[in-house]
Amino acid sequence: MVELFIMEYLTVLYMMMAFLFMDSRYSRRRTIFIVSCVTLLLMAAVAVLYRSVDLDTAFWTYAMTIHIPLILLFFSLSRFRGWRLIFQQLSVVLFCTLIHHGAALFYYLSGSRFWVMVLSYAVLSAGVIWFLIRFLRPLFFQILLQLHRGWWLICLVMATYYIIAVYLVPGYAGFDPGGTFLKPAIGLLMLEVYSILMFYFTSIRKESEARHDAQLSALQLSALQSRREAVKAAEDAIRTERHDLRHRLQTVAELVSRGDTDAALDFLDAAQRRLDEQKAIRWCRPPVLDAVFSSYFGQAQNQGISVEAKIALPDVLPVDEGELAIVLANALENAIHANLALPQEQRCIRCKMVANPGVMLEIANPCARDVVFDIDGLPTARQEGHGLGVQSISAFCRKNGAVCQFDQTGGWFRMQMVL
Numbered sequence: 108m109v110e111l112f113i114m115e116y117l118t119v120l121y122m123m124m125a126f127l128f129m130d131s132r133y134s135r136r137r138t139i140f141i142v143s144c145v146t147l148l149l150m151a152a153v154a155v156l157y158r159s160v161d162l163d164t165a166f167w168t169y170a171m172t173i174h175i176p177l178i179l180l181f182f183s184l185s186r187f188r189g190w191r192l193i194f195q196q197l198s199v200v201l202f203c204t205l206i207h208h209g210a211a212l213f214y215y216l217s218g219s220r221f222w223v224m225v226l227s228y229a230v231l232s233a234g235v236i237w238f239l240i241r242f243l244r245p246l247f248f249q250i251l252l253q254l255h256r257g258w259w260l261i262c263l264v265m266a267t268y269y270i271i272a273v274y275l276v277p278g279y280a281g282f283d284p285g286g287t288f289l290k291p292a293i294g295l296l297m298l299e300v301y302s303i304l305m306f307y308f309t310s311i312r313k314e315s316e317a318r319h320d321a322q323l324s325a326l327q328l329s330a331l332q333s334r335r336e337a338v339k340a341a342e343d344a345i346r347t348e349r350h351d352l353r354h355r356l357q358t359v360a361e362l363v364s365r366g367d368t369d370a371a372l373d374f375l376d377a378a379q380r381r382l383d384e385q386k387a388i389r390w391c392r393p394p395v396l397d398a399v400f401s402s403y404f405g406q407a408q409n410q411g412i413s414v415e416a417k418i419a420l421p422d423v424l425p426v427d428e429g430e431l432a433i434v435l436a437n438a439l440e441n442a443i444h445a446n447l448a449l450p451q452e453q454r455c456i457r458c459k460m461v462a463n464p465g466v467m468l469e470i471a472n473p474c475a476r477d478v479v480f481d482i483d484g485l486p487t488a489r490q491e492g493h494g495l496g497v498q499s500i501s502a503f504c505r506k507n508g509a510v511c512q513f514d515q516t517g518g519w520f521r522m523q524m525v526l
Contacts, residue, residue, distance in 0.1 A: 109221060109224070110157065110162060110165070110166070111153075111154070111157045112224075113207070113211075113224075113281070114153045114156075114157060114165070114169055115150055115153055115154070116228055117169075117173070117203060117207055118146065118149050118150050118153055118173060119146060119150070120203050120206065120207075120228075120232060121173055121177060121199060121200075121203050122142055122145065122146040122149070122177075123236070124198075124199040124202055124203055124236075124239075125142065125177055125180060125181065125199050126138070126139070126142050127236065127239050127240065127244060128195045128198055128199050128239075128244075128247065129181060129184055129185050129195065130185060130186045130187065130248055130251065131184045131185065131186070132184060132185070132186050133184065138184060141180075141184065142180070145176065145180055149172070149173060149176060152172060153169065153172065153173075156168065156169065156172060166279055170273050170274075174196070174200065177196060177199065178196055181195055181196050187251055189258070190258030190259045190261075190262050191251050191258050193258075193262045193266075194251075194258055194261055194262050194265070195251075197262060197265040197266060197269060198247075198265070200265075200269055201265060201268070201269075201297065201301065202235055202239070204269075204272055204273070204294060205231075205235070205291075205294045205297075205298060206228065206231045206232055206235055207280065208272075208280045208290045208291040208294050209227065209231050209291060209294075210224055210227035210228045210231055210281075211224075211279075211280035211281030211282075211287060211290075211291075212280070212281070212287055212288070212291050213227040214227065214281045215280075215281050215282070215284075215287045219281075224281070243305070246305070246308055246309065246312060247308075248505075249312055249315075250308045250311060250312065252498065252501075252502055253311060253312070253315050254308070254311060261304065264300060265297075265301075268293065268294075268297040268300075271293060272290050272293055272294065272297075276289050276290055276293065388401070390404070390416065390418050391418045391419075391420040391460075392420055392421060392422045393420055393422065393424060393428050395428050395429060395432045396420065396428060396431065396432055396435065399432045399435050399436050399439075400416070400418065400435070400458075403435075403436065403439035403440065403443065404416065404439075404456075406443060407439070407442075407443050407446070407456050410443065410446070410447060410454070411451040411454055412443065412446045412454040412455065412456055413454065413455045413456070414455075414456050414458070415455065415456070415457045415458070416457075416458045416459075417458070417459045417460075418458065418459070418460045418461075419460070419461045419462065420460060420461070420462050420466075421462050424462065424466065425465075425466065425526060426466070426507050426526060430503055430506075430507075431466075431503075433499060433503070434468075434499070434500050434503050434524070435468075437496030437497075437499050437500055438468075438470045438496070438500065438522050439456070439458070439470065440496060441496050441497075442456045442470055442471075442472040442520075443456070445472050445473075445474050445475070445520060446472055446473070448474075448475040448476075449473060449474075449475050453473055454473070455472065455473060456470070456471070456472050457469075457470070457471040457472070458470050458471075465525060465526050466524075466525070466526035467523075467524070467525050467526075468522075468523070468524045468525075469521060469522070469523045469524075470521070470522045471519050471520065471521040471522075472519065472520055473518055473519055473520075474515065474518065474519070474520045477515065478513075478515045478520055480513065484512065484513060485497055485501060485513060486513050486520075497513075500522075500524075504524065507526060508526075509524055509525060509526045510524070510525045511523070511524045511525075512524075
């Protein structure tokens, strides 16, 4: 019965690890329900396998009995595809195998005491799960989004360890001396390789954060410079109008002295309209967002794109203003580029943003051709190197728990986001 306990415990452990390493496309509740159902089915299959065949066959076929359904589960639930999905699967196998081989080593050294095995499994599992949740999982999901090349080589190294540890090294950990000592030793070597890999991932994250900070600084500088130039232009125009004020007053006085009050009023109205046209528009209270709106709306108008904006935001927002500014900049830049493919009379950007009851944003623009969406509902890029703006918006939503939706109806492309 010790063998059955090992296989059943590893089955539960595999599914727990799968849940931790999986970035599911579905809600948390639905994902837990699916993983729980699959776990129960696999535990039943393992029990049938244990009672139907001899011990050697059961151990030999156990890995495939668990890992093939695990691959199918990842494929059906995970947001990722290709080599990144395989890396998720192999990471689950690695940590579960390390826990198993460690517990088996303590079990063997204790003289095959069952309580030592149970205690070893519990302590090692708790420690590894804590490490995954506290440190590795956030880094893991971030790197899956940022690293786009080299996954096949990483998977090749991890798959080599899997084949060696499970099928090529003779003996069973915890029962045979060779397998009990050799498999944990190989596992430690693989753990060192994985540690180097995590160091590499950390350096990628730091580089990405540095690029993000540089992008944010450049965006803030560019937007504030645009705002400064707009304010300076308005001040120059007002200074000119003030200089001409004496002449206009003389003209109005002459018209009034002649009794032509209607002409005098029309002249004053025209002067007032010229002053109103020179006012610098303040789109919202948060200064960085206001500068972004001013900069990109100005770019749009310079390209002959009409702008319809309704914005109502308080001084303080529930998210980082700089990160939200990058989202707006990416969305508005995409909208401007889409408009440039249209005749000038059809160009338009509609922007609505409010803060109550929550921050809600909608940016819409007409588009010249149909937009292709991927399985997650994100618009796909038609050219290599494009689509980074959508990835940035998606990363912001994942970090801040926002809901973002893209759609195309009636020739209009819309991005809607709710925080």
